[in-house]
Amino acid sequence: MSSGTEYKFVSTDSADIVADLTQRYEEITQRTLLPADPDKLFIQWIAGIIVQMRHLINYAANQNIPSRAVGENLDALGEMIFNVSRPAAAPAECLMRFEISAPQETAITIPKGTRATDSSGTLMWLTIEDAVVEIGAVFAEVKAICDTAGTIGNGYAAGQINTLVDVDSVLFYAACGNIETSHSGREKATDAEYYDLMRASLEAYSTAGPKGAYEYHAKAVSSEIGDVCAINPAGRPGVVNIFAIMEDGTPADDGTKHAILEACSDEKVRPLTDYVEVLDPEIVEYEVDLTFYVDRASNKSISEIRAAVDAAVEEYIRWQSAKIGRDINPSRLWWLLKDSGAKRIEVRAPTFTSLRDGSDRLVPQIAKCADNSVTNGGYEDE
Numbered sequence: 001m002s003s004g005t006e007y008k009f010v011s012t013d014s015a016d017i018v019a020d021l022t023q024r025y026e027e028i029t030q031r032t033l034l035p036a037d038p039d040k041l042f043i044q045w046i047a048g049i050i051v052q053m054r055h056l057i058n059y060a061a062n063q064n065i066p067s068r069a070v071g072e073n074l075d076a077l078g079e080m081i082f083n084v085s086r087p088a089a090a091p092a093e094c095l096m097r098f099e100i101s102a103p104q105e106t107a108i109t110i111p112k113g114t115r116a117t118d119s120s121g122t123l124m125w126l127t128i129e130d131a132v133v134e135i136g137a138v139f140a141e142v143k144a145i146c147d148t149a150g151t152i153g154n155g156y157a158a159g160q161i162n163t164l165v166d167v168d169s170v171l172f173y174a175a176c177g178n179i180e181t182s183h184s185g186r187e188k189a190t191d192a193e194y195y196d197l198m199r200a201s202l203e204a205y206s207t208a209g210p211k212g213a214y215e216y217h218a219k220a221v222s223s224e225i226g227d228v229c230a231i232n233p234a235g236r237p238g239v240v241n242i243f244a245i246m247e248d249g250t251p252a253d254d255g256t257k258h259a260i261l262e263a264c265s266d267e268k269v270r271p272l273t274d275y276v277e278v279l280d281p282e283i284v285e286y287e288v289d290l291t292f293y294v295d296r297a298s299n300k301s302i303s304e305i306r307a308a309v310d311a312a313v314e315e316y317i318r319w320q321s322a323k324i325g326r327d328i329n330p331s332r333l334w335w336l337l338k339d340s341g342a343k344r345i346e347v348r349a350p351t352f353t354s355l356r357d358g359s360d361r362l363v364p365q366i367a368k369c370a371d372n373s374v375t376n377g378g379y380e381d382e
Contacts, residue, residue, distance in 0.1 A: 093184050096143070287373070294343055312336040327355050
């Protein structure tokens, strides 16, 4: 992934540079330099400048390698080599309903850009087009987007965006509210996410509808998508089922699934004979149940060890749900717990469970932690 250890194209070892300069100086002048010789000190000063220049050379050379480039340099390589632009931050969106007090004999317009917010005024939401309450009707529905890009606008439950800011813009106004959970907000892709997308784009140059191409176009919808799996379900020729989970391991929300369907159904992406569906993977629940014991002679307190154990468990839960078809693997939990400082740990759950990853053309599965129980067993003698 990007921003890994830099390749060293030229040596930056100052001792080697000083030795080389000293040897060349002595060959030219035919005299031996002593450590306190002014010319020796001058050579060391020159060597420092050369080291700095070589660091810059190494940096510049690494910025021409996609796996090592960062920031704008990575953007330039992505567009030049892979023809892939870094996904920008996008605002969350939702469907808003505006109601008037009574049916009217004329249509009531809700202008594009009408603003609404939640009861605390945290974020502002703007309608993206004009909406009309038809004659005899009492409400109209229109899409609205958050004026702040990013994931901050995601997760507003239906009815939370319920305060009209531009009251004078809507005649006979009675109430407003979002009728779905806000969704599809995303942050600008990080260097690592952008690099992974660049690599995945290599699968997208075929017009035969390969698995990797569908997965690339689906994942390109949002940087908040954690993993994607595309399969041709058994017994259904010409059908493509796409499954996606978000970075937090939950199935993609309805808005994201709709965006994936649109992206993968485009005539320039989808082979003419394919029928695309975006579905949820099957959820397999597991539990974390363990007890840890602390050595009475330990130089760490129980609270410190408890915090380390809790952190390891939370990391395990995130890891376990981060990939479609990842087996429920208690060995990973043991590995994360090894540096917690506990003397002994009894892990009663989870137990190893193999999950489907779609390779058998059946609905893939994802793991979900249903219960997390960490018990402090107290002190024990060594």
